Amino acid sequence: MLEILNQEPIRFILAFGATIFLVLNLAAILTMAERKVAGYIQMRYGPNRVGPRGLLQPAADVFKLFTKENLAPTKADLWTFLIAPIAMFLPAALVWIVIPFAPGAVIADLNVAIVFFLAITSISSLGIIMAGYGSRSNFSLLGALRGAAQIVSYEVPMILSLLGVIMLTGSLSLVDMVSNQAGGFWNWHFISQFPMFLVFYIAGLAEVQRVPFDLAEGESEIVGGFQIEYSGMTWGLIQAAEFAAMGVISAVAATVFLGGWQPPLPFLDLGQFNFIWLGLKVSLIIFTFQLIRWSLPRFRMDQLMDLGWKILVPICVAWIFVTAAAMLVF
Amino acid sequence: MIVAFGFLASMSLGCALGVVLSRNVIHSALFMSGSFLGIAGFFVMLNAPALAAFQVLIYVGAVTVVILFGIMFTQRPSVSSFRTIIQRQHMPGLVVAAGLAVFLSYIVSVQEWGGQTEPGQGPQETATFGENLLGVGGPEIFGLLFQVSAVLLMVSIVAAVVISRRKTDEGG
Numbered sequence: 001m002l003e004i005l006n007q008e009p010i011r012f013i014l015a016f017g018a019t020i021f022l023v024l025n026l027a028a029i030l031t032m033a034e035r036k037v038a039g040y041i042q043m044r045y046g047p048n049r050v051g052p053r054g055l056l057q058p059a060a061d062v063f064k065l066f067t068k069e070n071l072a073p074t075k076a077d078l079w080t081f082l083i084a085p086i087a088m089f090l091p092a093a094l095v096w097i098v099i100p101f102a103p104g105a106v107i108a109d110l111n112v113a114i115v116f117f118l119a120i121t122s123i124s125s126l127g128i129i130m131a132g133y134g135s136r137s138n139f140s141l142l143g144a145l146r147g148a149a150q151i152v153s154y155e156v157p158m159i160l161s162l163l164g165v166i167m168l169t170g171s172l173s174l175v176d177m178v179s180n181q182a183g184g185f186w187n188w189h190f191i192s193q194f195p196m197f198l199v200f201y202i203a204g205l206a207e208v209q210r211v212p213f214d215l216a217e218g219e220s221e222i223v224g225g226f227q228i229e230y231s232g233m234t235w236g237l238i239q240a241a242e243f244a245a246m247g248v249i250s251a252v253a254a255t256v257f258l259g260g261w262q263p264p265l266p267f268l269d270l271g272q273f274n275f276i277w278l279g280l281k282v283s284l285i286i287f288t289f290q291l292i293r294w295s296l297p298r299f300r301m302d303q304l305m306d307l308g309w310k311i312l313v314p315i316c317v318a319w320i321f322v323t324a325a326a327m328l329v330f
Numbered sequence: 331m332i333v334a335f336g337f338l339a340s341m342s343l344g345c346a347l348g349v350v351l352s353r354n355v356i357h358s359a360l361f362m363s364g365s366f367l368g369i370a371g372f373f374v375m376l377n378a379p380a381l382a383a384f385q386v387l388i389y390v391g392a393v394t395v396v397i398l399f400g401i402m403f404t405q406r407p408s409v410s411s412f413r414t415i416i417q418r419q420h421m422p423g424l425v426v427a428a429g430l431a432v433f434l435s436y437i438v439s440v441q442e443w444g445g446q447t448e449p450g451q452g453p454q455e456t457a458t459f460g461e462n463l464l465g466v467g468g469p470e471i472f473g474l475l476f477q478v479s480a481v482l483l484m485v486s487i488v489a490a491v492v493i494s495r496r497k498t499d500e501g502g
Contacts, residue, residue: 080360115383122391126363129398133356145402148395155391170455 015107016097023093026247027240028058030286034243037290068232073136076229081134085230085237088127091120092244099251100175101275102261113174114162117252118155121207124245125151128216128226131238135229143225146301147216150206153308154213158203160316161196164323165189165256174252178260185264190257192326195319197257199312201285204249206308208242211293215301246289247282254281334375342368355401363394380459 005014032047032054039046047054072081098113100106110116125148132144166172168189169180181188190197206213217225227238254260258281261274270276299307345368348361366389373382 077354077356080356110379110383112380112383115380115387119383119385119387119391122387122395125395126360126390126398129395129402130360133398133402141402145399148399152392152395166456170457172456172459 019096027243030243041294065236070232075136077134084131088241091123095248112172114172132226139222143216154203154206157312161199164193164196181259188259208245212296250282250285338371363390
């Protein structure tokens, strides 16, 4: 009976539908996590009215967003304006299909999974430009140009930072990368590739426009950037896209550098339940993202570009040579 | 398969028509990215995920974004729409399109394709991947092309540095 579910088109469609569903929920839960972490950092409780200790807050938020009216500026380019949130959300959801959750549990085991991840994340800058142009507002356009320039420049250190692990693994597949890190946390790539891990982390922060890099929003300068004209559920979808992108970057960082679903010590192997380890690692990375958001100020545009091009890229190139020399010697 | 092919074909062709027919440059560029995405979908159907990924990475993620940047930086944001003068060159366009159609039909129908090969997932190891890319063991022309493109990229990087260099003094 259940055999039919494992046949190819049905398996893929089911798994993909489940992924979209989970990513939407992830985004909703992360909004609450964000507010809770912010609350505790600022010595208050955060949302605590809806449900036990405020746990049902996301449901209330989504319900509120659905009941609000979707406004669009009269001069807006309506189709571009409305498609932009979807063009931002879909890439963040698509990357999940190449992440291995547990042994053998991956929706699509591509031989070029890393390139797929880079390709799909590069589409999201298109969504930002569409939002900025579609709203026909100067603030939006300014925010969109900032955001797109930032994403395009930080793609370079991000790609370079993955090269070290690709050289060590000899494969572009995420499944191979995870099995390459088996046997305890001292085999994980973040030890031998620590500078690359830091660069990937920083470039990932910039790629998802989290706080030290949120120049595209810049609420004190350009009052919200590309999302200024959005309201109701379209705004909700943009927020969901940002949180989902944060989840994706954390998942890729955990898979490439922190061993994916591999347990930290060999005797902690949980079989199919190893997805718990992946979940723990992803949550840890997301938590550090949130800590950074609530404790650091925003970069200036020139500082942002300097950091990307003059610090991160040279570190990556130097460490590629170190890795190559180490591979040659050992 | 037929459904997917129909969807991708109509998407690429519809978006390609949109590029030509829309009166707004930004819309043209966005339609172009849709057309590129459709072509990437074809590569996925042909079991060539690497080509599909590079198609998306380079054409959708880089070329379209750079075109959009160019348009947005060169036009004032306050203008109500980004219009251009569309050159109406029916006859040369028709000739080019017909020539391309004849050429492609020739390649698909007349040209010998050799033996039937089963499409596969492609090499799993980056070593074989790179060797295939550089044509190791076959004609060595790919290595030369690789080096030529590397030199081209180097020249463009140096040119970008020279152009964006801050002038230290007058006439410097």
